Amino acid sequence: MTRKTTTLGMALATTALVATGAAAQDVTLTIESWRNDDLTLWQDKIIPAFEAEHPDISIRFTPSAPAEYNAVLNSKLDAGSAGDLITCRPFDASLALYEDGHLTDLSDLDAMDNFSDVAKSAWQTDDGSATFCVPMASVIHGFIYNKEAFEELDLAVPETEAEFFAVLDAIKEDGSYIPMAMGTNDQWEAATMGYNNIGPNYWKGEDGRLALIAGEQKLTDPQWTAPYATLNRWAPYLGDGYEAQTYPDSQNLFTLGRAAIYPAGSWEIAGFNQQAFFEMGAFKPPVRNAGDTCYISDHTDIGIGMNADTEHPEAARTFLAWVASPEFAEIFGNALPGFFPLSSTPVELEDPLAQEFASWRGECESTIRSTYQILSRGTPNLENETWGASVAAIKGTKTPEELGEELQDGLASWYEPQQ
Missing domain, CATH: 3.40.190.10 (Periplasmic binding protein-like II)
Structure with missing residues (x-):
């Protein structure tokens, strides 16, 4: 090989390396x-x-x-x-x-x-x-409310369930606003912004969720069925035709100022800030009794x-x-x-x-949605089954006890710790 050929080869190799490096x-x-x-x-x-x-x-x-x-x-x-x-x-x-x-x-x-x-x-x-x-x-679950509507009706932010339903009663009696904007058409909202929003205050957050995974608690236990009874109490406050109301319908009812309260996840904030013409506030899921430890789905x-x-x-x-x-x-x-x-x-x-949402982390115990870890790996899928159960609870087509039994039977059919 001549020196000229060697030099040419080296030059070509160098060019290739440079090109490769650039690429x-x-x-x-x-x-x-x-x-x-x-x-x-x-x-x-x-x-x-x-x-x-x-x-x-x-x-x-x-x-x-x-x-x-x-x-x-x-x-x-x-x-x-x-x-x-x-x-x-x-x-x-x-x-x-x-x-x-x-x-x-x-x-x-x-x-x-x-x-x-x-x-x-x-x-x-x-x-x-x-x-x-x-x-x-x-994301954190709770309730977003129309501050102007609350001021107009002289309402205080509720901290207990009794106060929560008293506020809903007052809004309904006045008649200027739908008390609460949530439909059941799309199903997932009833579970996500309903059952898993208020539920942690019943099953005590992580204590209950982990006990369910371990098989130490069952979906027929009172702390797991009682939230369905509370959801059933929501029905009179959701407005006419809530059964056919979609998720975007509910968002629009609230941001247009027609509903006073919206069961929410914090993911709504950015969109609501752009769409709502009124000042908004947020309150955490009301505790069952004054003085109870509060739990939030974080x-x-x-x-x-x-x-x-x-x-x-x-x-x-x-x-x-x-x-x-x-x-x-x-x-x-x-x-x-x-x-x-x-x-x-x-x-x-x-x-x-x-x-406001983030401040609850310093006031309450945090948990995650009860169905998301391990418990929805089999068939029937507990997360999806909870959607339907939450809708049935609101509509009153089945009792909380019946729903608990159906969910428990489904989970036990494939999840060994619950058998």
């Missing part, structure tokens, strides 16, 4: 998500903040409709076309993705130290040996993980480490009020309604 630095990561309502937040705030620090990595946020996300994501994963980063629902849905080999174990990501064990538990294996999604945020809601088949694992880990940072928590918590960052670093919230 390696020009990485685009795609994020799969069900949160199509916060697309603008990602495009205008989150992505620019990350890309400013990491100009060699571009981010594409490509959400699906919430109801279609699971099916769309599973289809993409099976076809090998899913994005590099996968937004994670809490507990069993994401655990199934990990067990099927679609999500990567992120336990060795140093930034995971920014989260408590409770925050990480929604995205861990049952034994805690693997954590496969970075926690992003939780539900781990959203995380983000890495597709095990991504072609850019290092870039994906860089992004995930940034999501675990205080900088991301500050952006996310304030740009999307009502989604409360799970990072151990405190975030100063600017939105007054979000501040």
Whole structure:
């Protein structure tokens, strides 16, 4: 080989290395998500903040409709076309993705130290040996109310169930407002903003939830059936035609000022701030009796993980480490009020309604939705069955005891600790 040939070969090799290096630095990561309502937040705030620090990595946020996300994501994963980063629902849905080999174990990501064990538990294996999604945020359940309507009717924020129903009676008697905006057409609201909103005050939050998982309590026990009796008492206050009322219908009734109270999750805050023309407040689920310990559903809601088949694992880990940072928590918590960052670093919230929800963490014991961990892995699915049971409770088509027996029979049919 001549020296000229050798020099040419070296030059070509150097050119190839430079080209390869440039290509390696020009990485685009795609994020799969069900949160199509916060697309603008990602495009205008989150992505620019990350890309400013990491100009060699571009981010594409490509959400699906919430109801279609699971099916769309599973289809993409099976076809090998899913994005590099996968937004994670809490507990069993994401655990199934990990067990099927679609999500990567992120336990060795140093930034995971920014989260408590409770925050990480929604995205861990049952034994805690693997954590496969970075926690992003939780949502808190309670009630949002029209402050102007309360002032007009001289109503005080209720703290006990007796006071709560007295307020509903007063609103109904006045007739200017529907007392409470919630329908049963879509079913999930009755369970999410109904049963799992007020229920923790009955089964004492985590004590009851964990006892149910352990088989030490049953769904026929009074603390699990009594909330259905309370939901049945809601029916006269939900307005005419609540049976056919959809979730968007309920949102509109409240933001248009036609209803005084909205059984809510904190995820409504950003949308309501844009749509409502009146000042809003929030109150936590009323306790059964004055002086009782209060419990709130502070539900781990959203995380983000890495597709095990991504072609850019290092870039994906860089992004995930940034999501675990205080900088991301500050952006996310304030740009999307009502989604409360799970990072151990405190975030100063600017939105007054979000501040009200978050303040309950210092007053009450926190828990998560009772059906989300372990108890909905089999058939029948306890989460979905609770939707129908909550609707039946409100309508009064079955007694709380009948509902408890049906749910218990379904759970015991496949869940060994309950057999």
